[in-house]
Amino acid sequence: MDMISNLAMGFSIAVTPYTLILAIIGCFVGTIIGALPGLGPSNGVALLIPISFSMGLDAISALVLLTSVYYGAMYGGRISSILLNIPGDEPAMMTTLDGYPMARQGKAAEALVVSGVASFVGALMATIGLMVFAPYLARVAYSFGPAEYFALYLLAFCTLGGMGSSNQAKAALAAAIGLGIAMIGLDKTTGIPRFTFGELHLMDGVDFLVAIVGLFAVAEVFHFIESHGKDSAIGVKLGKILVPWRMLRQTFGAMMRGTGIGFVAGVLPGAGASLGSFLAYMAEKSVAKGADKASFGKGNPRGVAAPEAGNNAAAGGALVPMLTLGVPGSGTTAVLLALLLTLNITPGPLLFAERPEIVWSLIASLLIANVVLLLMNVPMIKVFVKILSVPAWVLLPGVTMIAFVGIYSLTGSSFDMLMMVAFGVLGYIMRKLDIPTVPVILGILLGNAMEDNLRRAMVLSNGDWTYLVSSPISIGLWIAAILGFVAPIFLRRLLKKPPVPQTAPVMNED
Amino acid sequence: MIRGDRVFGAFMIVVALGYILSASSIPTSFMSDPVGPRIFPYMIAGVVILCSLVMVLKPDPDQDWPAGPMVLQLGLALAVLVAYAYAITPLGFLIPTTVAAGVLSWQIGGRPLRSAITGLGLAIGLFVLFRVILGLGLRGLPAGMGF
Numbered sequence: 342m343d344m345i346s347n348l349a350m351g352f353s354i355a356v357t358p359y360t361l362i363l364a365i366i367g368c369f370v371g372t373i374i375g376a377l378p379g380l381g382p383s384n385g386v387a388l389l390i391p392i393s394f395s396m397g398l399d400a401i402s403a404l405v406l407l408t409s410v411y412y413g414a415m416y417g418g419r420i421s422s423i424l425l426n427i428p429g430d431e432p433a434m435m436t437t438l439d440g441y442p443m444a445r446q447g448k449a450a451e452a453l454v455v456s457g458v459a460s461f462v463g464a465l466m467a468t469i470g471l472m473v474f475a476p477y478l479a480r481v482a483y484s485f486g487p488a489e490y491f492a493l494y495l496l497a498f499c500t501l502g503g504m505g506s507s508n509q510a511k512a513a514l515a516a517a518i519g520l521g522i523a524m525i526g527l528d529k530t531t532g533i534p535r536f537t538f539g540e541l542h543l544m545d546g547v548d549f550l551v552a553i554v555g556l557f558a559v560a561e562v563f564h565f566i567e568s569h570g571k572d573s574a575i576g577v578k579l580g581k582i583l584v585p586w587r588m589l590r591q592t593f594g595a596m597m598r599g600t601g602i603g604f605v606a607g608v609l610p611g612a613g614a615s616l617g618s619f620l621a622y623m624a625e626k627s628v629a630k631g632a633d634k635a636s637f638g639k640g641n642p643r644g645v646a647a648p649e650a651g652n653n654a655a656a657g658g659a660l661v662p663m664l665t666l667g668v669p670g671s672g673t674t675a676v677l678l679a680l681l682l683t684l685n686i687t688p689g690p691l692l693f694a695e696r697p698e699i700v701w702s703l704i705a706s707l708l709i710a711n712v713v714l715l716l717m718n719v720p721m722i723k724v725f726v727k728i729l730s731v732p733a734w735v736l737l738p739g740v741t742m743i744a745f746v747g748i749y750s751l752t753g754s755s756f757d758m759l760m761m762v763a764f765g766v767l768g769y770i771m772r773k774l775d776i777p778t779v780p781v782i783l784g785i786l787l788g789n790a791m792e793d794n795l796r797r798a799m800v801l802s803n804g805d806w807t808y809l810v811s812s813p814i815s816i817g818l819w820i821a822a823i824l825g826f827v828a829p830i831f832l833r834r835l836l837k838k839p840p841v842p843q844t845a846p847v848m849n850e851d
Numbered sequence: 852m853i854r855g856d857r858v859f860g861a862f863m864i865v866v867a868l869g870y871i872l873s874a875s876s877i878p879t880s881f882m883s884d885p886v887g888p889r890i891f892p893y894m895i896a897g898v899v900i901l902c903s904l905v906m907v908l909k910p911d912p913d914q915d916w917p918a919g920p921m922v923l924q925l926g927l928a929l930a931v932l933v934a935y936a937y938a939i940t941p942l943g944f945l946i947p948t949t950v951a952a953g954v955l956s957w958q959i960g961g962r963p964l965r966s967a968i969t970g971l972g973l974a975i976g977l978f979v980l981f982r983v984i985l986g987l988g989l990r991g992l993p994a995g996m997g998f
Contacts, residue, residue, distance in 0.1 A: 395987050508911060514863065514902035520895045521870060528877075528888040535877050535888060536870070559932070566928050566958045567917055734960025738952035739973050741932070746977065749939055750987045758936035766929065773914050774855050792891040796884050804885030 344472055351701030355709065360405045364706060367406040368713045371413020375420070376725050377736060378427045382414035382656075382673040383779075384557035388740070390680050391550050391747030400684045400699065405706040407680055411673060412464060412710045415614070415656045416718050419456045419649055420725055424449060432614035432652035435622040439637065439644030446640050450722075451585045455592055455642050456649040457718040461711060462596045463650035467604050467657025468707045471664075474608070475693070475700070478665040482690040485666075487798035488809050492818035494791040497668045500609065500825035502780055509826060511776040519784015520791070522547050529789065530796060542756040549679050549785045551748055551757050555764025556771075556778045557676075558744045563769040565737045584719070592646035595625050603651030607658020607671075614655040614671055621651025657707070664688050664700060667790070672779035678786055856910030860903040867899040924958055931955065943992040944982075948974035 374385030386407055393403045418433030423440035436456060443452040485493070502512025525536045526546030537543040602624055603617035625647035626637045637644045659674040667688040669675040681688055686699055693700055718725075748761050768778050795809075802808030810816050874892040917925060931954045938947040953970025957963055981987045 392981075392985065392987070396985050510902040510905035510909075511911075513898060514906070517895050517898040517902065518863075521892070521899065524892050524895065530884060531879070531888055533878055533888055535892070536873055538873075562932075562955060563925055563928060566924055566955070567921060732960060734956045734966065735969050735973070737959055738955040738969065739977070741955060742948055742952055742973060742977055745935060745939070746944075746981055746987070746989065750981070750989065753940075755936045755940060758939070759933060762929065762932045762936060765932070769925075770859070773916065774859055775911060775914070776859075795891060796886045799885045 344476075347697060347701045348472065348705065350698065351703070351705035354401060354698055354702040355405060355705040360402055360706070361709070363402055363406045364409045364709050365713055367409025368413040368710055368717055371410035372417035372420075372714070372717060372725055373413075373728050374410065375414030375417020375433075376729055377417075377731070378421050378425070380414075380561075380736075380740065381418065382411050383676045384554075384561065385414050386411055386673065386676045386680065387550070387553040387557050388743055388747060390676070390683055391554070391751040392743070394683055395747070395750040400686060401702050403680070403684055404699070404703050405709075407677070408703060408706055409710040409713070411677060412653075412656065412707065413714055414673075415464070415653050416457065416460045416714050417725065418652075419460065419645075420453065420722070421729055423452045423456065423645070424726065424729065432618045432655070433649075434615070435618040435648035435652070436645060438622065438648075439639070439641050442638070442640035443642065443645065448640065450583065451588055451642065452645050453722050454584055454719055455588055456645050457715065457722070458589055459592070459596045459599065459646040459649040460653045460718070461715040462593075463600045463603055463653035464657055464711050464714075465708070466597075466600045467607065467654040468704060468711065470604050470654075471657055471660055471707075472704055475661050475665050478661060479690040479693040482665050485690075485814065486812070487794040487801065488812065489815045489818065490794040491791060491798060491809060492815040492822065493666060493668055494787050494794070496818050496822040496825065497783065497787070498780060499822040501671075501783060502777070503826040503829040508775065509830060511774070512780055513826075515771065515776050515778065516780035516784045519781035519786075520788040521784070522552065522781070523785045523788020524792070529793060542754065546789075547760065547785065548752070548757065549782065550683065550751065551761045552764050552785050553676060553679060553782055554744045554748060555761040556768040556781060558740055559761060559765025560768025560772060560778070562737050562741050563765065564772065565733055588642050592643050595643040595647040596650040598624060598628070599647035599650035600654040603654030604658040606651070607655030608661045614652045614659065614673070617655025617658070618648035618652035622648040660707075664692065664703075665690060668787070669783065672782065675779060675782045675786055679782075682786070854910040854913045855916065856906045856913070860906030860910070863903040864900055864907075867896040867903065870896045870899075928955060928958055941993065943990045944978055945974050945991050946993070948977065 370389075371382075371385065374380045375382060389407060389410055393406055398406065415432070418428060419436045419440065422428045422433040422436040423444050426437050426441040428434040428437055440452045440456065443449065498513075498516040502509060502516055523546070525543055526534065527544055528535050534544060599618075599621035602621045603614070606617035606620055607614065622644060625643055626634065629637065629641075629643070633641070633643075655671075656673065659669070659671050660677075663669045663674045663678055665688070667678065669678045678688065686692065686696070744761065745758060748757050751757075767781075771778050771781075798808055799806075802811075810819055871893060874889050874896070877888050877892075879887050879889070931951050935947050935951040949970045951970070952973040953967050956969040956973075957966035960966065978989065978991055982989045982991065
């Protein structure tokens, strides 16, 4: 079979002692990043891209390292959700609903094991789903022309803004800000500088890594100074770790359902892991009956298993559109897209045809990372719990300095560091105003490609704008884009997020 | 009532108008495509203005904005980060990092002595990690002083 032989090739590239060590390091670091409040998969990976780039890792090693970090952070997010009632990252929000009550009932160890296994099931099935669907979607993507790509980018912005935010105007504004920033620099078609104001540093445009690190990591520092690190650890006792087989068997159905829902949510552009875990939780709650249903939110293990499986499955699912179409489905995959672009790999259908070794070694490394993470996250969970008690006054200065070192060693210019700080200020203000920052990143990443496709479409049609909606695929994408943007306004009332359980203050939603 | 949304919306409208102005002066070459280098920026600015208008007319309830001493604190943090960006090239890694990490640590957790130790510890620890273990090109001390 095609898939098996491809996978064998992937493993033959990815399984060397060196890459295995990288995978283990990545998983370890990633779990820590995910567990620490205020650091999540997106800013964790963002911080490490410039560093791994300046270390001169080759493409495959860098991919292995950073995808391990990505998956690790998805696993790690649940630890602080369960123990501290603080989501380590945004998708782990739903895990607090039943995880924290379980921890308070003295079942913290069970909650951690169940959620760890759920993460494994979700991520593993999603990686298999990725192997099955991605090549298929890549073949479909061959028939995409510039008009279709333009519509696709639009769809990504619309659904990301529509689903991820509570205010459509703010999400669209954020996307437009990102697109506007992407326009800075030399225009590819005509070679004329735009919006550079004679500043030589701006000729190459704004480096998306500078923007990502600024928006995700530096902004966090301002936020923490304001809150004085109030949300640092309040410990929950963690007893002896035993594997609760009975509980695992009981929650297996919930894991599988969560996985299915999460994967679909992940594949949809713009939806991502947060929606995946949210839908998985809501579905599980609505399937349950009687007393079982009433115990959701009060420490039902199924309420831990479903969203964790959902969020990890969505993380894998989100890789499908990212790899085949070059359109990320969430903030974290946007950061992974940034990683691929930094490594000079352009995702898209051609990637599958021309550089299959990259795709399949990435998939192989995802599978390896998963197994490593399961081993790490069940027996070694206590190590991570210890690390959680690092106080904010050490963590945040450290993160800031790492951000600076990364950008400095990448570009060596004060200008880029100042720009990073400026993005940090922007991120702080946007967060205050409840404007999502992920669309900004997406805008910066996709802006030039979006304009390029628009202009190429117009060249093909000789300036006829109706060409943009002339093929069935592009019409479908336009309709989906409009629906994705408008429908959440009406659905929002139906899909209200349940409140986080009381006691600990929640500060870092991302 | 003045709300953050209104201020930001109004600010973004001004920015977008400046953006349009700047875009209108982009020269078009004779062999350009039908769209040219200006149309897409115009479209973006249009979206910005539209969204900003919505924010001005229908602002969300305001967040708690920092007041008084907190503004000074945030200003200090900003000043430290900006100064750090300028200082790292001439002064090397260790000295600016100790100062910057120390100040940030003090701002988050208080306790000057503990913060100073944190700053120094982070500077040395990160230097060892990045320079010695990961081999990044950092200079430890000001030029001409070794490392």
